[in-house]
Amino acid sequence: MNxxxxxxxxxxxxxxxxxxxxxxxxxxxxxxxxxxxxxECAVEQAVQLVEKHGGEVTVLxxxxxxxxxxxxxxxSVGAARAVLVPITESDWDPQxxxxxIASVITDLxxxxxxxxxxxxxxxxxxxxxxxxxxxxxxKLGRPMVNGAKGLDIEGSVAxxxxxxxxxxxxxxxxxxxxxxxxxxxNLPRYxxxxxxxxxxxxxxxxxxxxxxxxxxxxxxLQRPPERVSNTQILGTGPxxxxxxxxxxxxxxxxx
Amino acid sequence: MxxxxxxxxxxxxIATASLGxxxxxxxxxxxxxxxxEAVTVGANADALSSVAAQYGATVVHQAHHSxxxxxxxxxxxxxxxxVVKKISPQVVIGTGTERGHEVVAQxxxxxxxxxxxxxxxxxxxxxxAQPLKVVxxxxxxSLLEQAQVDAPIKLVTLANHTVEAVESPDTATNTVHDVxxxxxxxxxxxxxxxxxxxxxxxxxxxxxxSGGRGVGSAxxxxxLEELAGLxxxxxxxxxxxxxxxxxxxxxxxxxxxxxxxxxIYIACGISGAIQHWVGAMASKNILAxxxxxxxxxxxxxxxxxxxxxxxxxxxxxxxxxxxRG
Numbered sequence: 172m173n174x175x176x177x178x179x180x181x182x183x184x185x186x187x188x189x190x191x192x193x194x195x196x197x198x199x200x201x202x203x204x205x206x207x208x209x210x211e212c213a214v215e216q217a218v219q220l221v222e223k224h225g226g227e228v229t230v231l232x233x234x235x236x237x238x239x240x241x242x243x244x245x246x247s248v249g250a251a252r253a254v255l256v257p258i259t260e261s262d263w264d265p266q267x268x269x270x271x272i273a274s275v276i277t278d279l280x281x282x283x284x285x286x287x288x289x290x291x292x293x294x295x296x297x298x299x300x301x302x303x304x305x306x307x308x309x310k311l312g313r314p315m316v317n318g319a320k321g322l323d324i325e326g327s328v329a330x331x332x333x334x335x336x337x338x339x340x341x342x343x344x345x346x347x348x349x350x351x352x353x354x355x356x357n358l359p360r361y362x363x364x365x366x367x368x369x370x371x372x373x374x375x376x377x378x379x380x381x382x383x384x385x386x387x388x389x390x391x392l393q394r395p396p397e398r399v400s401n402t403q404i405l406g407t408g409p410x411x412x413x414x415x416x417x418x419x420x421x422x423x424x425x426x
Numbered sequence: 427m428x429x430x431x432x433x434x435x436x437x438x439x440i441a442t443a444s445l446g447x448x449x450x451x452x453x454x455x456x457x458x459x460x461x462x463e464a465v466t467v468g469a470n471a472d473a474l475s476s477v478a479a480q481y482g483a484t485v486v487h488q489a490h491h492s493x494x495x496x497x498x499x500x501x502x503x504x505x506x507x508x509v510v511k512k513i514s515p516q517v518v519i520g521t522g523t524e525r526g527h528e529v530v531a532q533x534x535x536x537x538x539x540x541x542x543x544x545x546x547x548x549x550x551x552x553x554x555a556q557p558l559k560v561v562x563x564x565x566x567x568s569l570l571e572q573a574q575v576d577a578p579i580k581l582v583t584l585a586n587h588t589v590e591a592v593e594s595p596d597t598a599t600n601t602v603h604d605v606x607x608x609x610x611x612x613x614x615x616x617x618x619x620x621x622x623x624x625x626x627x628x629x630x631x632x633x634x635x636s637g638g639r640g641v642g643s644a645x646x647x648x649x650l651e652e653l654a655g656l657x658x659x660x661x662x663x664x665x666x667x668x669x670x671x672x673x674x675x676x677x678x679x680x681x682x683x684x685x686x687x688x689x690i691y692i693a694c695g696i697s698g699a700i701q702h703w704v705g706a707m708a709s710k711n712i713l714a715x716x717x718x719x720x721x722x723x724x725x726x727x728x729x730x731x732x733x734x735x736x737x738x739x740x741x742x743x744x745x746x747x748x749x750r751g
Contacts (some may be wrong), residue, residue: 174657187700188565188568188569188700190569197569197683204719208682209682225475244585253466253547262463262680263446263600264536264540265540265541269535269603270446276672284657294527294543296565296566296681296682297564297565298564298571298616299543299562299563299565299566299643300541300543301527301528301531301543301544301583302527302531302534302541302543304531304536305499305528305531305534305535306531306534306535309532309535309536312610313499314500314610314613314614315499315525315614316499316614317499317524317528317531318524333524334676335524336436336627336629336630337436337619337621337622338617338619338620338621339619339620339622340497340616340618341617341618341619341620342614342615342616342617343613343617344613344614345613348435353676353682354683355668355674355675355676355678355682355683358668358671368749371552378491384653385540386539386575386576386577387540387542387573387574387575388573388574389539389572390559390570390571390572390573390574391442391571391572392569392570392571392572393561393569393570393571394563394569394570395567395568395570397564398707398726400725400726400727402714402724402726402728402729402730403728403729403730404719404729404730404731404732405713405729405730405731406451406731406732407732407733408731408732408733408734408737409732409733409737409738409740409741411460411731411733411738412738412740412742412744413745415713415731415738415742415745416742416745416749418713418729419657419690419746422689422690422711423689424448424632424633424659424690425657425746426687
């Protein structure tokens with residue numbers, strides 16, 4: 172079972188996000204970087220699947236040279252191989268990204284055989300495009316489902332579980348297939364000492380690729396308007412309970 | 427020439443998000459001096475057509491195929507792509523939901539067109555001839571991006587909860603399109619469903635009582651469960667809580683969790699990091715319970731109680747029981 176996981180280097184979420192003066196990018200001066208959260212879970216899922224079924228996990232990223240750090244992170248938690256598709260711009264649009272990634276995957280498969288599964292994150296944490304994985308899967312001619320909250324292998328089929336308002340939906344994709352993974356599918360592990368050593372030693376393959384510029388163009392980033400709320404303090408400590416219940420009654424949520 | 431709204435539905439039941447999409451698409455069509463049309467996927471779509479007409483659609487394109495009985499992202503994408511190719515709308519708007527993003531991305535991939543997801547605004551000067559300028563949500567809404575979609579057919583999704591649905595009844599003509607689906611799109615249909623056991627869900631609950639790092643442990647969520655139970659609501663949590671393994675990720679509110687829009691959100695011991703806030707900001711009212719009166723969530727909430735949630739939450743439950751006698 173050979174699994175490829177496509178990941179993206181993104182500024183570490185959790186902090187306030189500032190924009191550069193020209194409004195073209197996120198100001199990363201005071202931010203760390205990480206693997207986009209859904210993709211961190213995709214790596215974990217891939218590692219769990221090869222632990223169970225055998226095989227090996229390859230991670231691939233299209234990004235700046237520094238994205239090597241995120242590939243090594245993936246190796247530290249169990250990926251065996253790492254491929255960097257270097258770009259000099261800060262980000263490529265979704266069409267261009269998908270074209271470049273699909274072409275690298277095709278080359279890798281021509282050389283080493285097909286990946287049974289190609290995993291993506293549901294959407295990247297920073298650009299939130301919801302489309303690169305779907306575009307790549309179509310170019311590779313594989314069935315694709317996004318939003319996976321469960322992923323198991325049953326024979327030659329990838330069984331995908333996804334959540335909906337009504338409950339859960341089950342999809343059965345014959346392999347080779349592609350799946351977009353969502354956070355919550357697992358709890359990613361921490362690297363072991365052995366993993367850390369492996370991540371230092373791994374040989375990161377660099378593969379140039381190109382894609383034509385697509386039709387979605389960033390003009391400028393902006394901060395959303397701050398919500399200014401004249402917060403009404405209902406009280407301090409348990410004595411405020413009565414005021415809270417008055418409020419609940421007033422809002423019609425307590426009858 | 428038209429603006430085409432993609433109707434999201436689950437086996438014939440329209441998704442609420444579709445109503446906002448129809449409303450936004452109608453506004454755009456009217457400023458462009460063109461018609462609002464809609465597309466449905468699957469047979470027995472006449473009820474959906476009536477809803478679309480209620481929101482101002484004048485033509486409803488029904489994509490039919492015997493295989494289209496349940497949701498399948500690739501088949502839906504292919505069906506919509508074939509209709510789009512046939513009628514060449516200037517703009518196609520889908521829902522900003524899991525299915526909506528997925529279907530529009532499938533259409534985009536199949537027609538090799540750009541797509542801009544989670545738009546919160548469309549250029550009010552857009553007439554149809556030029557590239558479409560949009561504002562779209564990045565970082566789950568923590569940042570906005572002014573972007574431009576440059577293509578003959580502009581594909582977008584509307585961020586959920588950004589446009590209030592407003593009816594504008596019209597008479598719609600139904601046009602049936604028999605679409606051709608080849609085997610390659612047949613694999614990704616829903617094969618089975620596990621229906622949720624009766625009860626409210628995080629996305630639809632009228633009351634959400636949420637806990638953050640300040641709750642301290644899995645066991646300490648019991649009083650929150652009790653309060654939620656008394657109010658017919660449900661318990662949510664922040665990412666710190668799921669990362670600590672105190673609660674399942676299905677309870678997580680935020681960018682990588684669930685977006686909620688309850689009548690009241692009671693946030694206990696949650697500092698209100700931006701990634702949490704974007705999941706909660708559509709709540710109609712927010713009550714923060716926090717020891718820190720400077721916490722982000724307190725400054726953004728409409729109401730707050732300052733103090734220890736471990737004492738305050740049980741006191742609220744107690745007061746509710748007392749008043750109910």
